[in-house]
Amino acid sequence: MPIGVALDAGGAGTAGEWIRAAQPTFPCLIDEHHVVADLYGMTNVPSAVWIDERGHVARATENCGSSDAWRFSLDRDTGELPPKAAADAAARQRVYFDAVRDWGRRGSKSKHVLGSDAGRSGPAPLQGDEARAAACFRLATHLLERGSRARARHWLREAASLAPRSWRIKRELWTLDDPGNLFAGDFWRDVDALGDELYYEPPAIEGMPPQATRDGAQLDG
Amino acid sequence: MNASSAPSAARQPTQAPLSAQGSHGPARLSLRGKEVLDETTTLIYEDRRPIKISSGEGHDLRIAADQLTACTGWELRPEGLCRSGVCVPVPADRAELLDPGGATVNVAVLAELCGQPLVRDDEQHVCVVGTSSVAGIEGAVRGPAPDFALPDLEGIEHRLSDYRGRRVLLFTWASW
Numbered sequence: 001m002p003i004g005v006a007l008d009a010g011g012a013g014t015a016g017e018w019i020r021a022a023q024p025t026f027p028c029l030i031d032e033h034h035v036v037a038d039l040y041g042m043t044n045v046p047s048a049v050w051i052d053e054r055g056h057v058a059r060a061t062e063n064c065g066s067s068d069a070w071r072f073s074l075d076r077d078t079g080e081l082p083p084k085a086a087a088d089a090a091a092r093q094r095v096y097f098d099a100v101r102d103w104g105r106r107g108s109k110s111k112h113v114l115g116s117d118a119g120r121s122g123p124a125p126l127q128g129d130e131a132r133a134a135a136c137f138r139l140a141t142h143l144l145e146r147g148s149r150a151r152a153r154h155w156l157r158e159a160a161s162l163a164p165r166s167w168r169i170k171r172e173l174w175t176l177d178d179p180g181n182l183f184a185g186d187f188w189r190d191v192d193a194l195g196d197e198l199y200y201e202p203p204a205i206e207g208m209p210p211q212a213t214r215d216g217a218q219l220d221g
Numbered sequence: 222m223n224a225s226s227a228p229s230a231a232r233q234p235t236q237a238p239l240s241a242q243g244s245h246g247p248a249r250l251s252l253r254g255k256e257v258l259d260e261t262t263t264l265i266y267e268d269r270r271p272i273k274i275s276s277g278e279g280h281d282l283r284i285a286a287d288q289l290t291a292c293t294g295w296e297l298r299p300e301g302l303c304r305s306g307v308c309v310p311v312p313a314d315r316a317e318l319l320d321p322g323g324a325t326v327n328v329a330v331l332a333e334l335c336g337q338p339l340v341r342d343d344e345q346h347v348c349v350v351g352t353s354s355v356a357g358i359e360g361a362v363r364g365p366a367p368d369f370a371l372p373d374l375e376g377i378e379h380r381l382s383d384y385r386g387r388r389v390l391l392f393t394w395a396s397w
Binding site: 001002005014016027028038045046047048051055058126135136138142155168180 | 265337339341342352382385
């Protein structure tokens with residue numbers, strides 16, 4: 001069964017309209033403090049983890065078939081993907097969700113259940129700067145609840161600087177004063193600064209198309 | 222599958238913030254025989270709900286010793302601070318951790334002993350003690366998929382462990 005978790009510092013105020021519109025038939029929870037992200041080592045959305053009947057991890061945290069193709073082909077004015085890039089994204093998601101369905105049917109016999117310690121191990125606990133960033137983020141969300149936006153912004157900045165690879169933290173910071181803008185703040189600056197680093201680490205699933213590259217001209221049309 | 226399969230015991234509305242010292246403002250503490258009125262600080266300890274505590278002199282964060290386990294999960298035993306089968310050694314004299322009368326525990330010292338980040342907003346008098354590096358050891362003792370409790374849009378709380386016995390695709394998304 002799916003369990004959705006909205007990583008939204010705005011809580012029901014920002015996630016609610018999406019949940020009401022989607023009318024999910026499964027639990028859709030609201031995580032304004034990003035507790036699940038901290039527990040499962042998620043730095044961006046969408047991310048997913050498979051948990052078996054015994055409550056153990058069957059596949060560790062990974063993205064759900066997203067790729068970096070949009071970085072190179074998205075129209076930054078309209079937010080639209082060219083048809084080939086959109087088809088590539090749909091194909092990746094199909095492969096991912098076929099794997100999920102296979103696991104749903106076959107359980108531990110599914111070839112997608114990872115047998116290695118790395119693939120099935122529980123998430124590593126936060127350490128050092130990442131642990132401190134999580135504490136700063138929790139302070140920020142509490143201050144947001146109290147209406148102290150200026151102090152919340154200060155602690156979000158602190159969290160983002162301590163955990164620069166955490167897109168969920170910086171996107172919460174950037175959208176704090178520009179809600180609803182997917183590309184608010186320094187989004188494109190930081191995306192462009194990625195260079196050859198991936199925004200979405202591709203999930204290792206048989207049949208998943210190769211990852212797009214910066215010169216992925218075939219995705220432009 | 223829908224949410225109605227969750228056990229009824231877990232389906233309670235999210236509770237309001239708790240107070241470690243009642244709802245009547247800052248507590249009076251007896252420190253070194255002298256009664257002082259401390260400032261009130263909101264303490265958020267790991268994933269627990271915010272509580273009001275008395276902040277002592279300097280950067281002390283004191284909670285009543287008999288509230289230690291309720292507020293933090295840690296228990297002070299002869300062998301040290303213990304939680305979920307894991308114990309952290311405490312210096313023999315314990316003077317920094319406990320006040321001389323033994324009535325209060327300094328959470329700032331507790332955090333340092335347990336390897337927890339501590340961040341505080343001095344303007345708003347809020348302090349967060351983050352997850353302990355010891356939590357990884359505790360997690361290994363409990364099992365690899367960490368449990369959590371979160372509300373749905375109606376404010377009904379769900380725990381991951383409510384769904385034990387099912388295969389769960391736990392996925393995240395966001396409005397941003």
